[in-house]
Amino acid sequence: MTQYSDDKLIINKLKGGDVLSFDEIFEKYNKKVYYFALSYLKNKEEAEDVVQEVFMNLWKCQDQIDEYYVFSKYLFKIAYNATCKTFRKRASDRKQLEEVLQYISINDNSTKLDIEYNNLLETANLLIEKLPSRQKKILRLSIEEHLSTDQIAQKLNISKKTVENYLALAKSSIRKSFANGGILSVLFAYLFF
Numbered sequence: 038m039t040q041y042s043d044d045k046l047i048i049n050k051l052k053g054g055d056v057l058s059f060d061e062i063f064e065k066y067n068k069k070v071y072y073f074a075l076s077y078l079k080n081k082e083e084a085e086d087v088v089q090e091v092f093m094n095l096w097k098c099q100d101q102i103d104e105y106y107v108f109s110k111y112l113f114k115i116a117y118n119a120t121c122k123t124f125r126k127r128a129s130d131r132k133q134l135e136e137v138l139q140y141i142s143i144n145d146n147s148t149k150l151d152i153e154y155n156n157l158l159e160t161a162n163l164l165i166e167k168l169p170s171r172q173k174k175i176l177r178l179s180i181e182e183h184l185s186t187d188q189i190a191q192k193l194n195i196s197k198k199t200v201e202n203y204l205a206l207a208k209s210s211i212r213k214s215f216a217n218g219g220i221l222s223v224l225f226a227y228l229f230f
Contacts, residue, residue: 044108051099059099063092063198066109070116077120089205090119157215164211172207175200 050058067088074087094115095102102111165173178184178192186204190197 045104048102048104048108052102052104054099059092059096060198062095066112067092070112073113073116074120074123078123083123086205087116087119087123089201090122091115093202093205094119160215161211164214165207168207168210172203172210175203176207179204 047058047061051062070091071084071088075081075084078084078087091112095112102108165176168176175189175193178189179186184192186197186200190200193200
């Protein structure tokens with residue numbers, strides 16, 4: 038069988054919600070997507086984030102996949118879009134950082150910054166408490182105990198991929214909650230989550 042026909046069989050199963058076919062696709066393509074993103078981004082963490090986003094999008098939109106389209110092209114189109122999104126985020130983050138630095142130089146009052154930082158920490162803890170229990174537990178193990186995804190997976194007796202997915206969902210939820218809170222809130226969320 039050719040790669041096209043192999044992928045077509047797997048895609049048909051995936052469209053039916055088959056988790057094993059998703060795992061098979063992940064195993065087959067995750068490193069390729071990672072190195073594709075890394076070649077553009079030159080940043081391992083951002084490339085890993087692209088892999089997460091690509092496969093989360095793939096799972097969410099599994100029923101929309103056209104099995105007659107060459108799957109690898111479809112997947113790398115998603116990866117390309119996620120990589121472009123990362124570049125846009127970088128530009129936005131730089132602009133926000135410049136605004137924060139300007140804000141700090143204008144408001145050179147460390148007491149005020151300490152109070153704002155403590156308020157942000159308190160808000161973060163409240164947001165973490167509102168997460169679903171599994172996400173909350175995994176995020177706390179990552180942040181408070183500084184455990185790697187492998188260590189968390191071993192401790193909770195779940196797969197590394199499950200840990201990565203829960204972490205991505207938890208961090209995304211917290212970042213979204215901070216998104217409308219002003220410059221310092223956004224910077225805090227992206228530095229710590």
